[in-house]
Every structure is written in C-alpha cells, then in structure tokens.
Amino acid sequence: MAGQMIPQLIRTRGLTKTYQVGDNEIRALAGVSIDVAQGEFTAVMGPSGSGKSTLMNMLGCLDRPSAGEYVLGGRRVSDLASDELAAVRNSNIGFVFQTFNLLARTAAVENVELPLVYAGVPAAERRVRALEMLAKVGLAERADHHSAQLSGGQQQRVAIARALVTRPLLILADEPTGALDSRTSLEIMALLQELNQGGMTVLVVTHEADVARFARRVLRFRDGHLVEDHANEKPDDARAMLRAEAVPVTISAEASA
Amino acid sequence: MLGLLRVAMRALAVNKLRSLLTMLGIIIGVAAVIVMIAVGAGAQARVEEQIRSLGSNLLLILSGSTTAGGVRMGFGSNLTISEDDAAAIPREIPETMAAPALRGTAQLIWGNQNWSTVIFGVTPEYIDVRQWELAAGRMFDATDIAGATKVCLVGQTVARQLFGGADPLGQVIRVRRVPFTVIGVLESKGQSMMGSDQDDLILMPISTARKRVLGASNLAKQRSVGTIWVKVAEGYDMKTAEEQVRSLLRQRHRLQPGQDDDFSLRNLEEVAATQEASSRVLALLLAAVASVSLVVGGIGIMNIMLVSVTERTREIGLRMAVGARTRDILGQFLVEAVTLSLIGGLAGIAIGIATAVGIAQFAGWRIVLSPESVLLAVAFAFTIGVFFGFYPARKAARLNPVEALRFE
Ligand SMILES: Nc1ncnc2c1ncn2[C@@H]1O[C@H](COP(=O)(O)OP(=O)(O)OP(=O)(O)O)[C@@H](O)[C@H]1O
Ligand SMILES: [Mg+2]
Numbered sequence: 151m152a153g154q155m156i157p158q159l160i161r162t163r164g165l166t167k168t169y170q171v172g173d174n175e176i177r178a179l180a181g182v183s184i185d186v187a188q189g190e191f192t193a194v195m196g197p198s199g200s201g202k203s204t205l206m207n208m209l210g211c212l213d214r215p216s217a218g219e220y221v222l223g224g225r226r227v228s229d230l231a232s233d234e235l236a237a238v239r240n241s242n243i244g245f246v247f248q249t250f251n252l253l254a255r256t257a258a259v260e261n262v263e264l265p266l267v268y269a270g271v272p273a274a275e276r277r278v279r280a281l282e283m284l285a286k287v288g289l290a291e292r293a294d295h296h297s298a299q300l301s302g303g304q305q306q307r308v309a310i311a312r313a314l315v316t317r318p319l320l321i322l323a324d325e326p327t328g329a330l331d332s333r334t335s336l337e338i339m340a341l342l343q344e345l346n347q348g349g350m351t352v353l354v355v356t357h358e359a360d361v362a363r364f365a366r367r368v369l370r371f372r373d374g375h376l377v378e379d380h381a382n383e384k385p386d387d388a389r390a391m392l393r394a395e396a397v398p399v400t401i402s403a404e405a406s407a
Numbered sequence: 408m409l410g411l412l413r414v415a416m417r418a419l420a421v422n423k424l425r426s427l428l429t430m431l432g433i434i435i436g437v438a439a440v441i442v443m444i445a446v447g448a449g450a451q452a453r454v455e456e457q458i459r460s461l462g463s464n465l466l467l468i469l470s471g472s473t474t475a476g477g478v479r480m481g482f483g484s485n486l487t488i489s490e491d492d493a494a495a496i497p498r499e500i501p502e503t504m505a506a507p508a509l510r511g512t513a514q515l516i517w518g519n520q521n522w523s524t525v526i527f528g529v530t531p532e533y534i535d536v537r538q539w540e541l542a543a544g545r546m547f548d549a550t551d552i553a554g555a556t557k558v559c560l561v562g563q564t565v566a567r568q569l570f571g572g573a574d575p576l577g578q579v580i581r582v583r584r585v586p587f588t589v590i591g592v593l594e595s596k597g598q599s600m601m602g603s604d605q606d607d608l609i610l611m612p613i614s615t616a617r618k619r620v621l622g623a624s625n626l627a628k629q630r631s632v633g634t635i636w637v638k639v640a641e642g643y644d645m646k647t648a649e650e651q652v653r654s655l656l657r658q659r660h661r662l663q664p665g666q667d668d669d670f671s672l673r674n675l676e677e678v679a680a681t682q683e684a685s686s687r688v689l690a691l692l693l694a695a696v697a698s699v700s701l702v703v704g705g706i707g708i709m710n711i712m713l714v715s716v717t718e719r720t721r722e723i724g725l726r727m728a729v730g731a732r733t734r735d736i737l738g739q740f741l742v743e744a745v746t747l748s749l750i751g752g753l754a755g756i757a758i759g760i761a762t763a764v765g766i767a768q769f770a771g772w773r774i775v776l777s778p779e780s781v782l783l784a785v786a787f788a789f790t791i792g793v794f795f796g797f798y799p800a801r802k803a804a805r806l807n808p809v810e811a812l813r814f815e
Contacts, residue, residue, distance in 0.1 A: 212728060212808045233732045240730020251725040267410065268730035
C-alpha cells in the first residue's frame with residue numbers, strides 16, 4: 151500500500167505490445183523500460199498513435215504485454231491470469247478516463263462505491279468511504295446526483311473519487327482533461343496535484359503542454375518508443391493559478407483546438 | 408445478491424417497454440402452463456367424481472357379445488342373460504350383489520301432461536347396487552316383485568316434466584295405458600359421462616315391467632334381461648370378481664372353451680379411465696403450446712440480453728477496470744436475464760390463474776389450481792432465464808477490458 155518503502159513503484163523492462171491487423175503487425179509499444187518511484191507526478195506525452203494509451207493499459211493491468219516484464223509494487227504482474235489482474239486493478243490502481251465513464255442513471259455515491267463492491271466491502275462501510283471520497287473532491291453535497299445532473303468537471307471529480315476509494319498505489323489518468331474546458335481542466339489538475347502532494351503516485355497522459363507543466367517528470371513517446379525522459383524542476387502550481395484567476399485563457403488555447 | 412438484483416432491476420427499468428415485450432413469450436408460456444395444469448387437473452377431478460357418482464366397484468353385464476368396436480350385437484332380439492343368472496351371481500360369489508334390469512321406452516301420461524322416458528324393470532337391490540338415493544317415498548320390495556304390483560319410482564327430470572310443481576308421491580300415471588302409483592322419487596344424479604340425463608327414467612318391479620308394460624314381443628325368454636349390474640364388496644379385487652362372474656356365466660350358459668362369451672362384461676372404472684386418457688391428450692397438446700412459447704420467450708430473452716450486452720460494452724469495460732472479475736460480470740447479466748424471466752413468469756402466473764378462473768366462470772369447466780403448478784411455473788421461468796441468459800452473460804464476461812472501454 152501507499153506507505154510501504156519500495157524503491158520503484160513501477161518497473162518495466164522491454165515492455166512490448168504488438169497488434170495483428172490483417173497481415174500487418176503493429177508495434178504499439180516497442181520495448182519500453184521505465185521506472186517510476188512512489189509519489190512521482192509523471193506526464194506521458196507524444197503524438198497521436200505513439201503508444202501512450204497502450205502504455206497506460208499495460209501499467210493499469212488492463213491488458214497483458216506481448217513481451218517484456220512489468221513489476222508493480224514489487225510484484226511481477228506481466229503474466230497474471232485475468233481474474234488476478236482484476237484483483238490487482240481493484241486494490242492497486244485508480245483509473246481516470248477522458249470520458250469519465252460513470253454509470254448512467256446511478257447516483258454519484260454509488261459510482262464511487264463500485265470498486266468497493268468488487269472488493270467485497272460491506273454496504274454500510276462502502277457508503278461511508280464513498281461519501282468520504284466525495285467530500286475529498288469537494289462533491290459531498292452532490293452525492294445523490296446522477297451523472298446527467300453533473301457538469302463535466304464534477305463528473306470527472308466523481309471519477310477521481312472512484313479511483314481513490316480503494317486507496318490504490320497509483321492513479322492512471324488518460325487525457326483526464328480532454329473533454330473539459332480550460333478552467334475545469336485547471337481544477338482537475340489542481341486536484342491531482344494535491345493528491346500527489348499527499349503522497350499519491352500519479353501518471354497523466356496528455357496531448358497538452360499546458361497540462362504537462364504541472365508534472366515533475368515528462369515522458370515523451372514516438373512510435374512506441376520512449377524518446378525523452380525529462381525532469382521538470384519547477385512544475386506550476388494549479389491551485390495557485392486558480393486562485394490568481396489570471397491565466398485560464400492560456401490553457402484554453404490548445405485545449406479547445 | 409441483493410445488490411445484483413437492484414442493478415438488474417435498474418437496468419431493466421431503463422427500457423420498460425422493451426423489457427415488457429421481451430417478457431411476453433415467457434408470460435404467455437407460463438400462463439399456458441398454469442391454464443393447462445388447472446384444466447387438466449380439473450378434468451381429472453371431474454372424471455374421478457363421475458367414477459364416484461357411477462358407483463365404484465361396479466361391473467356391468469350386457470346381453471349379447473360385443474364386436475371389436477365395442478358395439479353390442481343382437482340387442483333386444485337375443486337376450487342371453489337372465490334373472491336367474493343375476494340370482495346365481497351373489498349365491499356363488501358371496502362378495503357380490505347383483506341387480507338385473509329390463510329396459511324399454513314408453514310414453515307417460517298424467518292428467519293432460521305426457522312425457523317420453525326410459526323404463527327400467529328392476530329388483531329392490533337395484534338402487535343399492537347403483538348407489539342411488541331416494542329423495543322421497545320408498546323403494547318397492549320383494550312383495551311388489553312377487554305380486555307384480557303397479558308401482559313405480561320417478562327420476563327428477565320425469566318428476567319435473569310430468570308433475571311440474573306437484574308432489575309426485577301417490578299420483579297415478581299411465582304407462583302404456585297401464586295405471587301406476589308413484590311410490591318414490593329418486594335423488595338427482597346429473598349427467599352421465601356420455602352426456603345422457605340420468606334423471607330421465609322411471610323404475611318399476613321387473614315382474615310388472617315384463618308382464619304389463621314391455622310385453623312379450625321382444626322378450627321371448629321369460630326370465631331374460633338386458634343388463635345385470637354387479638356390485639363388488641369394498642376391498643375385494645375387481646379383476647378377481649370379474650373373472651369369477653365371467654366363468655360363472657360361461658358355465659351357466661354351457662359355453663365350451665374356445666367359444667366366445669354370449670354376454671359382455673365391463674368394469675366401469677376402466678371406462679372412466681379411458682375418458683381420463685383423452686383429457687390427458689388435451690393436456691399434452693397444451694403442454695406443446697406452452698413449451699413452444701416458453702422456448703420462443705427464452706430466445707427473446709437471449710436476443711435482448713445480447714443487445715443489452717452490446718449497448719453496455721463500455722459499462723462492462725469500466726466495471727472490469729475497477730476490478731470486476733469474470734464471474735462478477737457473468738453473475739450480473741445472468742441475474743438480469745433471470746429477473747426478466749421471473750418477472751415474466753410471475754405475470755404469466757397471474758394471467759394464467761385469471762384465465763383459468765375465467766374459463767371456469769364462462770365455459771363452466773372444472774379447474775383445479777394447485778400450489779405445485781405455480782412452483783412448477785416459477786421453476787420453468789427460472790430455468791429459461793438461466794439457460795437463455797447464459798450465452799449473452801458469458802459473452803459479456805469474456806470481453807477484453809481495453810476493447811470494451813474503447814467501444815463506441
Ligand atoms: N486493438 C488494437 N488493434 C490494432 N491496433 C491498435 C489497437 N490498439 C491500438 N492500436 C494501435 O497502436 C498504436 C498506439 O495506439 P495508442 O492508442 O496507444 O496511441 P495513443 O498514443 O494513445 O494515441 P492518442 O493520442 O491518439 O490517444 C496506434 O497505431 C493504434 O492504431
Ligand atoms: Mg490515447
């Protein structure tokens with residue numbers, strides 16, 4: 151769990167994923183070796199089709215690599231059976247998606263409870279923990295609202311609460327601000343930054359330099375290869391920017407493009 | 408489990424009309440099962456009741472032999488059994504009572520009323536053997552037989568048609584111009600299994616019938632009769648009694664081994680059982696209808712569940728991403744299919760019961776509703792839900808999470 155002393159939370163060696171499409175073999179990931187320490191805030195960047203989402207799927211144990219090794223929190227997970235992977239995802243990984251993926255016609259609090267259902271947590275405890283997480287993302291009073299009754303930013307915060315509710319080792323966010331306007335994006339990044347400051351390891355896939363600048367580390371991909379691993383000594387503070395209310399315009403320039 | 412049920416109910420509530428239409432096949436199938444069992448059990452109960460009303464442990468001996476088709480040959484012209492046969496049966500087989508009967512038809516006249524009916528010339532044992540009851544008056548006795556007195560008993564139909572509201576007791580009616588005093592009225596017995604009115608008759612002493620009413624024309628042999636009813640004592644084996652009566656009559660008629668019987672012997676319970684078999688055929692037919700619509704209903708469920716799985720591919724992907732295992736997804740969709748079929752089943756039970764009650768009310772059929780048939784219907788609905796829900800549920804459970812999440 152989050153408090154253990156492990157040198158590297160994520161460790162991949164020669165991680166490869168190939169897809170067979172007709173006669174063509176597509177190498178979505180071509181031997182990626184990375185290490186991510188606990189508590190890091192990492193942005194994954196690269197042009198479309200460079201393998202960012204594929205990497206996230208591998209790191210999130212949603213899929214098995216074609217070749218290579220993946221060790222998560224000291225456990226080799228690259229060749230687990232699918233139900234074992236489901237258990238790893240349930241207890242270790244929180245996902246945040248571009249399209250939120252909340253269940254329709256379901257209250258926010260029930261959406262947040264969902265991972266706990268599969269963890270076998272009793273209903274009463276589920277409710278308490280889910281409400282706690284909703285409060286943490288600032289949506290305590292929206293617990294009974296359905297996704298159709300929430301704004302995009304609120305939906306994404308519900309999704310983040312859902313990602314956090316099992317107290318995972320890391321948060322994987324694939325273009326979490328891709329469907330949001332600039333100010334809302336800034337709020338989401340502020341939330342992720344605060345979680346990171348609380349010790350959570352966060353990986354964010356993004357197209358936008360304006361999102362990546364909040365990360366301490368930026369990984370750049372091209373054609374399935376890791377081409378740049380860059381440390382950002384002075385990441386911007388999203389919360390401070392929100393407070394200043396000065397710069398939302400600069401973020402919107404690319405976000406709405 | 409309760410959580411799964413809630414999730415299923417919510418999913419089904421999203422498309423209420425679609426869920427309802429999907430259930431239709433199950434509703435019809437289950438309703439058919441309920442009606443089938445209610446009507447089938449009703450028919451059986453009716454047959455059993457008729458056996459009881461006919462009187463159990465009865466053998467019927469008819470004059471003349473029967474053809475393969477059961478049609479009696481030589482009726483009337485050749486009466487092969489006699490009152491002496493009837494007297495011999497209880498004497499030789501103490502476990503039996505026998506009552507001979509001579510049958511004819513005649514016009515009855517009372518005042519200016521007249522009515523055509525069936526006349527039975529019988530002995531005093533007759534009503535005991537047939538297990539008939541008297542509504543009023545008395546049965547004639549041995550003295551009446553010996554003296555060939557002109558007394559008779561009338562059935563309810565005759566009483567109603569001839570006397571209207573008047574009390575038949577003590578009235579004098581003319582039977583083929585011979586005056587008879589009514590000394591008794593029979594209790595109503597309703598329709599026979601063959602649909603004839605068992606109350607449209609009069610009974611008179613066999614000696615009187617022979618001498619005064621039916622004449623000598625077709626009764627050449629002075630003691631011959633058309634039928635003998637034999638009542639076998641409770642607990643005595645019917646098959647044994649039947650064989651004993653048969654061999655006694657063959658011996659009395661001096662039939663050689665190999666020679667056909669000159670009478671026919673029937674066990675009434677067997678006749679009733681034949682009827683029961685035909686109602687079973689009807690039940691089978693209904694069962695066929697029920698099973699076809701249940702299968703069609705099941706396929707409907709499978710179809711809609713496949714659509715549902717496709718529509719909710721992203722939801723499935725999300726559930727997998729947050730930790731749902733194969734069996735969780737399988738369970739979710741199976742519960743949904745079973746919920747669909749069980750709700751349909753319950754609606755079908757309600758409609759089936761309503762239909763059966765309606766049939767009883769308007770068509771006058773006898774129905775029997777049993778808790779077993781409801782349980783059976785529920786079991787059917789459940790099985791169909793599981794059977795036809797399994798394939799779509801397995802399809803959902805086998806989805807690849809990455810592809811499911813990516814699904815548009
Ligand atoms: N299921 C698949 N079958 C075949 N090819 C696939 C499949 N999934 C991904 N690919 C291919 O793998 C490559 C990497 O895809 P990936 O989704 O990882 O890119 P990405 O970096 O996330 O792009 P984007 O920024 O557009 O989201 C692409 O060329 C894509 O076409
Ligand atoms: Mg992508």
